[in-house]
Amino acid sequence: MVFTAAVKTFGTPGGTVRAVDGIDLTVERGETVALLGRNGAGKSTTIGLLLGLDTPDSGTVRLLGRDPEAAVRAGLVGAMLQEGRPIPRVTVRELVAFVASTYPRPLPVAEALALAGVSAYADRRVDKLSGGQTQRVRFAVALAGDPELIVLDEPTAALDVEARRAFWESMRSYTRRGNTVLFSTHYLEEADENADRIVVLDRGRIVADGSGETIRHAAAERNTAAGGQVSVDLPDDGAQGLELLPGVLGVEVRGGRALLRTEDPDATVVELARRGAVRGIEVGRVTLEDAFLSLTSPSPSTSPSPDGRAGHPKETV
Numbered sequence: 001m002v003f004t005a006a007v008k009t010f011g012t013p014g015g016t017v018r019a020v021d022g023i024d025l026t027v028e029r030g031e032t033v034a035l036l037g038r039n040g041a042g043k044s045t046t047i048g049l050l051l052g053l054d055t056p057d058s059g060t061v062r063l064l065g066r067d068p069e070a071a072v073r074a075g076l077v078g079a080m081l082q083e084g085r086p087i088p089r090v091t092v093r094e095l096v097a098f099v100a101s102t103y104p105r106p107l108p109v110a111e112a113l114a115l116a117g118v119s120a121y122a123d124r125r126v127d128k129l130s131g132g133q134t135q136r137v138r139f140a141v142a143l144a145g146d147p148e149l150i151v152l153d154e155p156t157a158a159l160d161v162e163a164r165r166a167f168w169e170s171m172r173s174y175t176r177r178g179n180t181v182l183f184s185t186h187y188l189e190e191a192d193e194n195a196d197r198i199v200v201l202d203r204g205r206i207v208a209d210g211s212g213e214t215i216r217h218a219a220a221e222r223n224t225a226a227g228g229q230v231s232v233d234l235p236d237d238g239a240q241g242l243e244l245l246p247g248v249l250g251v252e253v254r255g256g257r258a259l260l261r262t263e264d265p266d267a268t269v270v271e272l273a274r275r276g277a278v279r280g281i282e283v284g285r286v287t288l289e290d291a292f293l294s295l296t297s298p299s300p301s302t303s304p305s306p307d308g309r310a311g312h313p314k315e316t317v
């Protein structure tokens with residue numbers, strides 16, 4: 001899939017909203033990509049453009065070398081959107097078999113059921129299932145046609161921890177087959193654990209793009225507040241002068257400890273060691289949570305996105 005300078009605006013009573021504000025994005029075959037963003041970041045609108053549900057005001061979106069609508073019509077894409085259709089009074093197996101029959105080259109029904117992890121309740125009625133089971137049935141429906149790409153818009157939004165874990169287990173068994181998956185989420189851990197690439201959206205723009213590790217680095221480089229934290233037992237001469245150590249942006253004294261916020265933890269630690277002030281030293285790295293918050297905070301997030309995608313295959317979906 002290729003987004004080129006895609007823009008989508010909506011007119012609202014409060015003015016024009018640029019829901020997608022110039023997105024350039026290429027996804028290669030076999031990638032599992034998370035679109036990560038807060039509420040209103042533009043994830044659903046991006047997915048709507050990708051599936052041909054909406055057309056960009058300017059720029060282009062291509063999917064598997066075609067117009068999105070044509071790719072969807074050809075059965076090349078499976079989708080699980082936020083609003084499900086009314087649930088029919090049929091069994092899981094009947095539903096999946098029916099959907100499969102509408103595709104030119106569907107998966108064998110038993111395989112779709114197994115991949116989505118719904119075989120155990122295949123003969124139960126769809127409207128009698130729990131929320132977690134229903135989501136996995138929707139996943140089975142999305143993959144029934146053996147599409148080249150699956151798109152999932154916040155697939156686990158309403159699920160509890162256990163149902164969420166089970167859902168991602170099913171998804172991983174699917175991606176291990178080399179399928180391409182794009183999913184949106186506002187759960188950081190979910191993106192980190194289940195995607196090999198995270199695209200962070202903020203106010204309709206891509207503010208970071210890469211592995212979880214790349215996102216952390218990007219945050220550290222671009223928002224020095226996210227660099228890291230070094231803490232030590234308060235030296236004998238107190239906190240005096242600690243703010244002048246290399247990399248240090250701020251010093252806080254708490255319970256006999258000095259907490260140093262630093263843009264360069266390595267340099268800070270080396271200088272502390274030179275001074276012999278390393279009792280009880282702890283170095284905290286930037287968590288993905290810190291990184292995400294710093295990248296999507298209102299002020300400093302408009303520089304170009306870093307790219308950590310080296311090593312991916314080069315076949316675009």
Ligand SMILES: Nc1ncnc2c1ncn2[C@@H]1O[C@H](COP(=O)(O)OP(=O)(O)OP(=O)(O)O)[C@@H](O)[C@H]1O
Nearest residue numbers: 010012017019037038039040041042043044045046
């Ligand atoms: N049909 C519409 N009409 C007007 N504004 C819209 C429309 N669809 C989306 N928007 C606005 O565009 C922006 C992006 O919305 P979008 O639903 O794409 O975000 P999102 O990241 O999917 O959010 P969420 O996580 O809450 O689903 C928001 O400000 C939203 O209010």
